[in-house]
Amino acid sequence: MIEITSSIHIHDHEIQETFMRASGPGGQKVNKTESAVQLRFDAKQSPAINLTVFLRLKILAGRRMTKDGVIVLTANQFRTQELNRDDAIKRLTEMIKQAAISPKYRRPTKPSRNAKSKRVDTKTKRGVVKKTRGWVSKFDD
Numbered sequence: 001m002i003e004i005t006s007s008i009h010i011h012d013h014e015i016q017e018t019f020m021r022a023s024g025p026g027g028q029k030v031n032k033t034e035s036a037v038q039l040r041f042d043a044k045q046s047p048a049i050n051l052t053v054f055l056r057l058k059i060l061a062g063r064r065m066t067k068d069g070v071i072v073l074t075a076n077q078f079r080t081q082e083l084n085r086d087d088a089i090k091r092l093t094e095m096i097k098q099a100a101i102s103p104k105y106r107r108p109t110k111p112s113r114n115a116k117s118k119r120v121d122t123k124t125k126r127g128v129v130k131k132t133r134g135w136v137s138k139f140d141d
Contacts, residue, residue, distance in 0.1 A: 036076035044069025
């Protein structure tokens with residue numbers, strides 16, 4: 001069982017892992033071993049994830065989530081299967097942790113009357129400064 005937050009726990013049977021050959025450095029070992037991991041997690045059918053978390057997770061996952069609500073992560077950064085597996089699980093848990101945090105409600109505000117008048121005053125002062133600028137002729141000395 002993977003504990004993501006105090007209220008979200010994912011059972012091991014909800015995660016499907018398939019191993020495949022990875023590209024990259026490693027010499028002949030790359031051609032023989034299946035060290036890359038493709039992790040699949042059905043977020044839509046998971047009892048641990050409610051609808052609001054799922055909707056935020058859908059936005060965070062982007063193209064990594066299928067139309068059916070399955071998150072597909074591929075990890076092939078490391079040379080060993082165990083490290084790639086841990087990396088994929090870590091990335092999945094971080095994604096779900098971010099989705100579990102509800103965004104702060106933004107209370108719409110308006111500038112105060114004093115702030116508006118200050119802004120207008122500074123604009124007029126700046127305009128006066130710019131208006132007084134002009135060409136200096138050689139006879140003005």
